[in-house]
Amino acid sequence: MARSIMSEIKKDHIHKLLAKGRRVDGRAWDEFRPISIQTNFSETAEGSARVKLGNTDVLVGVKMDTGTPFDDTPNKGVLATNAELIPMASPTFEAGPPDENSIELARVVDRGIRESQMIDLEALCIEPMKEVWMVFTDIYVLDYDGNLFDAAFLGAMAALKSTIVPAKSHDKGDDYALPIRHFPISVTAVQIENSILVDPTLDEEKVAAARLTVTTDENGDLRAMQKGGQGALTMDQIYKVIETSQRLGADLRKIVG
Amino acid sequence: MGGNSNVKLIDDNGIRIDGRRVDELRNLKIEAGVLKRADGSAYVELGKNKVLAAVYGPRECHPRHMQNPAKAIIQCKYNMIAFSVGDRKRPGPDRRSVEISKIISEAFEYVVFTENYPRTSIDIYIEVLQANAGTRCAGLTAASVALADAGIPMKDLVPSVAVGKVNDQVVLDLQKEEDNFGQADVPMAMIPRTGEVLLLQMDGHLTRVQFDRAMELAVPALHQIYAAQKDALARRYAVEQSDEPEDPATSEPQEG
Numbered sequence: 001m002a003r004s005i006m007s008e009i010k011k012d013h014i015h016k017l018l019a020k021g022r023r024v025d026g027r028a029w030d031e032f033r034p035i036s037i038q039t040n041f042s043e044t045a046e047g048s049a050r051v052k053l054g055n056t057d058v059l060v061g062v063k064m065d066t067g068t069p070f071d072d073t074p075n076k077g078v079l080a081t082n083a084e085l086i087p088m089a090s091p092t093f094e095a096g097p098p099d100e101n102s103i104e105l106a107r108v109v110d111r112g113i114r115e116s117q118m119i120d121l122e123a124l125c126i127e128p129m130k131e132v133w134m135v136f137t138d139i140y141v142l143d144y145d146g147n148l149f150d151a152a153f154l155g156a157m158a159a160l161k162s163t164i165v166p167a168k169s170h171d172k173g174d175d176y177a178l179p180i181r182h183f184p185i186s187v188t189a190v191q192i193e194n195s196i197l198v199d200p201t202l203d204e205e206k207v208a209a210a211r212l213t214v215t216t217d218e219n220g221d222l223r224a225m226q227k228g229g230q231g232a233l234t235m236d237q238i239y240k241v242i243e244t245s246q247r248l249g250a251d252l253r254k255i256v257g
Numbered sequence: 258m259g260g261n262s263n264v265k266l267i268d269d270n271g272i273r274i275d276g277r278r279v280d281e282l283r284n285l286k287i288e289a290g291v292l293k294r295a296d297g298s299a300y301v302e303l304g305k306n307k308v309l310a311a312v313y314g315p316r317e318c319h320p321r322h323m324q325n326p327a328k329a330i331i332q333c334k335y336n337m338i339a340f341s342v343g344d345r346k347r348p349g350p351d352r353r354s355v356e357i358s359k360i361i362s363e364a365f366e367y368v369v370f371t372e373n374y375p376r377t378s379i380d381i382y383i384e385v386l387q388a389n390a391g392t393r394c395a396g397l398t399a400a401s402v403a404l405a406d407a408g409i410p411m412k413d414l415v416p417s418v419a420v421g422k423v424n425d426q427v428v429l430d431l432q433k434e435e436d437n438f439g440q441a442d443v444p445m446a447m448i449p450r451t452g453e454v455l456l457l458q459m460d461g462h463l464t465r466v467q468f469d470r471a472m473e474l475a476v477p478a479l480h481q482i483y484a485a486q487k488d489a490l491a492r493r494y495a496v497e498q499s500d501e502p503e504d505p506a507t508s509e510p511q512e513g
Contacts, residue, residue: 098352100355100356100358100359103352103355103356103359104355104356104359104360106352107352107353107356111460114460115460115461115462116462117462209367212457217462220465221462221463221464221465222459222462222463222464222465222468223459223460223461223462224459224460225443225457225458225459225460226360226457226458226459227360227454227455227456227457227458228360228363229363230363230366230367231367232367232448232451232453232454232455233453233454233457234452234453234454235452235454235472238454238457242465242468246465
């Protein structure tokens with residue numbers, strides 16, 4: 001995410017603690033910050049969730065509408081994911097069109113939803129080639145204290161799982177819950193020197209050299225990955241994050257419900 | 258990933274629709290120094306992919322507020338030209354190319370000695386002239402050779418390749434049909450000498466065992482691409498050496 005200036009004292013502090021195997025907030029390397037998820041935050045959205053991951057605060061809403069399918073998937077609903085890093089969330093976020101950070105965030109979340117085949121898109125077909133449901137997932141970052149990827153993904157999961165297809169208002173019969181087949185969860189870790197830290201805070205992200213997000217499904221299979229940051233990861237570190245994602249994914253799934 | 262595994266892309270003898278085995282790379286051709294004005298350049302053909310990469314810099318950094326007083330910044334722009342794909346691509350950056358540009362820029366930060374050139378920008382332009390799946394990897398492979406051709410000091414060359422899953426089998430270097438109807442795609446880039454991973458993405462569906470298999474296929478292929486990169490640079494400067502009798506070590510590419 002956006003890099004901003006950080007005091008040397010703070011950097012030293014993180015490094016010195018890490019040398020003793022500790023984190024600034026006292027968490028274990030593989031421990032998430034407290035998570036709270038409030039679904040149905042919005043009455044105007046078809047589904048929504050506000051997620052707090054430590055001090056990171058993200059609001060995700062799902063809107064649905066009918067539209068024409070893509071030519072290559074004439075019998076499938078359409079998915080679209082967008083993320084906005086709004087200026088209120090951080091002094092480093094600027095108003096205006098989405099920058100590379102918000103595009104990457106949206107695309108990594110989108111990949112997790114899409115590639116896990118979480119949503120039964122065929123069930124969202126109204127008439128092949130003519131009319132399908134379109135699912136728009138919009139992510140708004142309200143307060144940025146690190147690990148937007150997982151906060152946004154948890155929010156997207158909770159929002160989609162609470163989404164009611166507004167069939168009635170479109171004269172398509174009775175409303176029904178969005179058809180969900182799989183339950184992907186993303187886990188993001190950063191590398192600082194030789195350490196791997198799960199669910200990094202903003203300060204940890206600023207010190208980190210590289211980042212890896214691994215999205216697994218309920219069977220522990222891999223559905224999406226994204227390496228970020230200017231550093232390099234060893235294969236051992238990659239396997240460590242994969243295994244951690246498989247393990248913590250099970251716990252996080254219970255929190256989303 | 259279409260995930261449609263009904264399309265048969267590997268026959269009973271393990272041969273793919275373009276005649277390759279599952280662990281076989283497409284034909285790879287790399288040429289260094291193909292453009293005159295750029296400080297460094299390279300052309301890569303990987304199967305039916307045709308990709309050009311050019312490097313400008315280190316040069317004054319624009320926009321100025323992006324300058325880093327401690328090091329150079331790397332700004333990669335990956336672009337597909339309008340007629341590089343089946344349906345015409347609307348010119349200009351889209352969300353996909355912005356993301357690819359970002360991760361390729363980040364991949365090179367680790368290998369380039371950016372601290373040698375504070376306040377400057379090293380600009381990498383990747384143009385996909387013809388696309389047939391795996392263009393980000395071909396582009397990164399080309400850009401690495403272009404950086405070397407520009408004489409920019411680096412820890413090493415960076416080869417890149419994609420591994421994927423087709424008809425429930427893990428295969429190396431997906432081509433277009435395999436990408437469209439495949440079940441997983443894992444583009445990666447690595448420093449072969451150290452095994453450090455600079456780019457890693459994945460989409461689709463892989464079990465842990467399949468991911469391990471994917472890595473087994475990727476590593477030798479990356480070494481093969483790495484050898485081709487070095488060979489391209491050797492050929493480029495071997496030609497210069499025969500033209501000019503001076504010490505080849507000092508024959509930096511000069512402004513024409």
